Amino acid sequence: MEYIDVPYTACFKETVAALDEPGCLLVTQGNEGYLNAMVIGWGTIGAIWNKAIFIVMVRPSRFTYQLLEEGSAFTVCVPAPDMRPIIDVCGSKSGRSHDKFRELNLSTVPSTQISVPGIAGSSVIYECQPVHFNDLQPEALTAQIQERFYPQGDFHRVYFGEILAVRALAGQAQQT
Numbered sequence: 484m485e486y487i488d489v490p491y492t493a494c495f496k497e498t499v500a501a502l503d504e505p506g507c508l509l510v511t512q513g514n515e516g517y518l519n520a521m522v523i524g525w526g527t528i529g530a531i532w533n534k535a536i537f538i539v540m541v542r543p544s545r546f547t548y549q550l551l552e553e554g555s556a557f558t559v560c561v562p563a564p565d566m567r568p569i570i571d572v573c574g575s576k577s578g579r580s581h582d583k584f585r586e587l588n589l590s591t592v593p594s595t596q597i598s599v600p601g602i603a604g605s606s607v608i609y610e611c612q613p614v615h616f617n618d619l620q621p622e623a624l625t626a627q628i629q630e631r632f633y634p635q636g637d638f639h640r641v642y643f644g645e646i647l648a649v650r651a652l653a654g655q656a657q658q659t
């Protein structure tokens with residue numbers, strides 16, 4: 484499986500479409516080396532502070548939140564069509580009680596710029612180093628968004644990851 488480096492804008496369309504459906508995989512790692520993957524549906528890519536940035540939103544109730552708070556870097560993996568069963572598990576089971584990498588027999592792709600790997604078979608892998616986070620301010624959200632998405636008050640923490648590399652499965656990178 485060969486991956487090639489591509490510009491951070493090369494796979495934008497495909498990545499946003501995957502966030503919408505079926506979701507992308509956010510991979511983090513504990514200090515002891517334990518790997519975890521969760522599905523994210525909300526996020527975006529842009530240019531901030533003269534850097535390429537991947538913004539992801541993680542609720543405090545996620546195990547992933549704990550790993551990010553411990554200082555983990557992260558990869559965002561755009562799933563290939565045959566990875567649907569992986570999405571189903573990683574979007575419903577928590578790494579607190581499930582070793583998803585072991586249960587799903589996931590293989591990894593070493594990253595080039597961070598210690599956290601990607602998931603082998605993903606069509607695109609973003610290697611990200613957190614440079615900032617911010618908590619949603621309930622009073623700054625519309626009542627409609629608050630009622631619809633935060634009835635339990637589990638407001639997302641927004642992580643800004645500097646994109647240090649983007650790797651695409653050879654032959655799949657699309658220019659936008």
Ligand SMILES: Cc1cc2nc3c(=O)[nH]c(=O)nc-3n(C[C@H](O)[C@H](O)[C@H](O)COP(=O)(O)O)c2cc1C
Binds near residue numbers: 525545548575
């Ligand atoms: C399609 C889809 C999109 C999701 N998007 C997010 C998201 O953007 N942020 C979030 O905190 N949880 C999101 N989730 C929920 C987590 O993936 C889910 O709670 C997961 O089991 C958390 O895993 P963890 O506890 O191992 O971190 C999404 C779930 C699905 C199925």
